[in-house]
Each structure stands twice: as structure tokens, then as C-alpha cells.
Amino acid sequence: MLNSSVKVPLEKCPALVLNADYRPLSYYPLSLWCWQDAVKSVFLDRVSIVTNYDRIIRSPSFQMNLPSVIALKNFVKPQKNPNFTRFNVFLRDKFTCQYCGNKKHLTFDHLLPKSKGGETNWKNVVTACSICNVKKGGRLYEKSGMILFKKPYSPSIEDLHYNGRNFPPNFLHDSWMDYLYWDVELEP
């Protein structure tokens, strides 16, 4: 049984997981492992410890600092093209209706309606709120008189990672920040 030096539940101390290039494996959801998996992978020599929480975990046979950031020793090749999923369409469009900017009651709109042969793919589907969706109805985008903020496109994994950074989880440990935001472009 492991004891710890501080009373914050260990369940609230996950480790941020970086790829071997020290970039997070995933931004959204943020790649986090529970402390047990983090410690186990240290012992299996699959990860390097990058930084630690300010606490020590102990068992009768060992003690160690609790890792807060770990990096895989073997590089995991990121997927080239993200899967076309409902979630990823929302993420591409930053969970925002592309017609009016509404962030609630989101659904999808086919620019070329399905009823007219429109396909369900990256280039024909946009995030839309239910009001805009009803307003556009079965009309073609060109004839609807409605204007998109951004035409739908096939995003790269990088695009989705970039957008994912706008939606950090509730808990972010200080030691994670250098690895999450250091390469975000600075505002001019």
C-alpha cells in the first residue's frame, strides 16, 4: 500500500504524457495518465520523468517523487489524417455555429443537402446551431443567403491539436504549462 506525503488525493495527480519529442501525445482530450499508470511505466522503463509533483509516494520497498510530466522513450507516430467524426468536426469548428457564432444546441449542416446528393464528409459538413440548421433547411448553401465564417475543410492533426488547446481541462498543473503552450504563436 502506497502512502503519500501530502493529502491531495492521488487520483487528482495525473501525469501529462509527452511523446518522445516532448509534445503532448494529444491536446484534446489532453493526454493524461493516472498516477498508477505513470509510476508503472517508469518502472517498465517506457518513459522518462520530466518533472515531478512536490510529493513523495512510498511503499515498504521503495519511494519516489510522483511524476507530473513524463515523456515516452519511443516516438509514437501521429496519425496523418484525423478521423471524420462528429467530435472532430465540432473541434475543427471550435464548437461554434459557422453561420452565427452560437455555441449552444449544435448540430451539423450539409452545404449541399443530403436530399440533393450531398455527401457526409469534411468538405460538405459544418457545425451549425439548430436555429441556423432549420433556417437553411434543404436549400443549397449558395442559394440560402447565409454566410459561413469559414468554409469546411479537411483538417490536419495539427489543426485539431491547435484548436484543442482552446479547451483545456479544468485542472492544469503548473509543471505542464511549458509543454502545452510554449509553441503557440504570440499575438502581434
Ligand SMILES: [Zn+2]
Ligand atoms: Zn447558428
